[in-house]
Amino acid sequence: MSLRRMAIWPTLPPDTYFRPPSNFTPFPLDQENCRIFSLARHAIWNACKTIGLKEGDVILVPAYHHGSEIESLIQAGLTLRYYELNEMLEPEEEELEGLIDESVKAFYIIHYLGFPQNVKFWKEWCDQHHIIMIEDAAQSFLATYDGQPLGSYGQIGVFCLYKTYGIPDGGAVVSTAPPSSPAKNQSSGMWRVFKRHFNWVATHRPELGSVHLVFSPALRWLKKQWDRPHQEFDLNDPNTPASKMSLNLLPKLLSEETAQIRRDNYTYLLKHLVDVVPLPFRDLPDGASPFAFPVELENPENFLNLMRKKGVMGLLFWINPHPSLPVENFPHSKKLRQTILALPVHQELNKTELDQIVKAAKEALYALEYA
Ligand SMILES: Cc1ncc(COP(=O)(O)O)c(C=O)c1O
Known part of the structure; x- marks a missing residue:
């Protein structure tokens, strides 16, 4: 059978090569402060460095995670403090209030499977506590909340482009303090x-x-x-750029x-x-x-x-x-x-x-x- x-x-x-580049340039690719690495973990590591998070700063992170994002935060020198998710896969404010103190400098939130969290609420909560919000939209490129792109609410937003389109790699980051673009030789x-x-x-x-x-x-x-x-979960070289094929094919696929x-x-x-x-x-x-x-x-x-x-x-x-x-x-x-x-x-x-x-x-x- x-x-x-x-x-x-x-x-x-197979017809991708014959397509013209698309006129559609979705967030974050239309942003001047967007950078593209090979993988999202590289983007996370670099963005943590340039936003001013320092060795030993504490970040609140979800216990339900992939693992590579956690490894890149550790490699960037941050100290993790885990939080649990409720039945709807949301953080609980009460639990987070119990975890916060002066050493906490950032909050990491994941949009699971392309479904939006209530990021408006969480951004306000972060602002009240004077901490940075890192929005993980690795699985949520093209998704929105309240009409606004996911990844645009936090100071840092991270995306896996290759999870949405059939390209070899591509991890994008948009940040209020963007890292430099990776300067190394690209793989094919x-x-x-x-x-x-x-x-x-x-x-x-x-x-x-x-x-x-x-x-x-x-x-x-x-x-x-x-x-x-x-x-x-390995970070490998955080300055790895996206491959040539990814950057050539992505505009034809968008x-x-x-x-x-x-x-x-x-x-x-x-x-x-x-x-x-x-x-x-x-x-x-x-x-x-x-x-x-x-x-x-x-x-x-x-x-x-x-x-x-x-x-x-x-x-x-x-x-x-x-x-x-x-x-x-x-x-x-x-x-x-x-x-x-x-x-x-x-x-x-x-x-x-x-x-x-x-x-x-x-x-x-x-x-x-x-x-
Ligand atoms: C929620 C989440 N964040 C970050 C990453 C890291 O993405 P990458 O494998 O491109 O480094 C993944 C990978 O699956 C993920 O699922």
């Missing part, structure tokens, strides 16, 4: 471009998708052998329709799978630009294995916290790591592919229920 193979990462259509980005094209073909051509599915268990096994714990297509795809999946969607993601708020479609299950591994056999490469989301987190002190975040997985929702998916995701998910849920 031929199956399309889909992952949460946006693919790169060719290998990652090839992978993104390959994924495009595997998504749209079931013949290739099926071949990939035959080899993917072996590839996953090999990758696991090479991985060392927490490798994915589109005013991207966020709306992601929203439409999300709405379609939500209509069929709402029962397994975590509470904070059951309604699509105005301005969201979904990065992935979250599913919450007690045993996500079994579900993911069944989905993979049907061509849907979901992802166990943020399973490993940064090693600096005292995991047991943050039970809600711990539970989120054990139970939330992500499915594809990106703008390159068509109706046939969305239907394949819905069908695979329904069959997997049915199989698990009656196992």
Whole structure:
């Protein structure tokens, strides 16, 4: 049986090279104080240095995080103070009030999966306490809150461009005190471009998708052998620029329709799978630009294995916290790591592919229920 193979990462259509540059230049790319590095972690490290945060300054950070953003804050010399999130994945003012003292100089807030936090409220709260707000919009490029772009409320806003478009890399930062642009030699980005094209073909051509599915268990096994714990958090050289391919292709990919297509795809999946969607993601708020479609299950591994056999490469989301987190002190975040997985929702998916995701998910849920 031929199956399309889909992952949460946006693919790169082969016709991209023939497209003219877009007239659409969304925030933060239209800002004079925007800088682009290879990865968002590089952008965070540099922005912390230029905004005036000093060695030992305390920053409030969420216990539910990727880990690489935490590593870059530590490498920038900051001292972390973790906070928990409530049922809606929001910070709780009461908890934060208990954590704040004169040593606290910054507050780090993450917009999860392209869904906006109430940043207006949090910016006012930071201003009252005379601390800097760092807005992590790594998963939320193109999303808005109250009509204003995410990442524009804080003194620093950070974005992963490659999470929204099929480019090899690109971590942008906008800051009231912008760092210098990275001056080193750029890599070409060719290998990652090839992978993104390959994924495009595997998504749209079931013949290739099926071949990939035959080899993917072996590839996953090999990758696991090479991985060392927490490798994915490494900062590496913070002055790494974005690759040539990313900067060349991004202007051809930018589109005013991207966020709306992601929203439409999300709405379609939500209509069929709402029962397994975590509470904070059951309604699509105005301005969201979904990065992935979250599913919450007690045993996500079994579900993911069944989905993979049907061509849907979901992802166990943020399973490993940064090693600096005292995991047991943050039970809600711990539970989120054990139970939330992500499915594809990106703008390159068509109706046939969305239907394949819905069908695979329904069959997997049915199989698990009656196992
Ligand atoms: C919330 C968040 N912040 C920051 C980052 C760091 O992004 P990068 O991998 O581009 O350094 C990630 C990466 O996944 C992330 O999910």
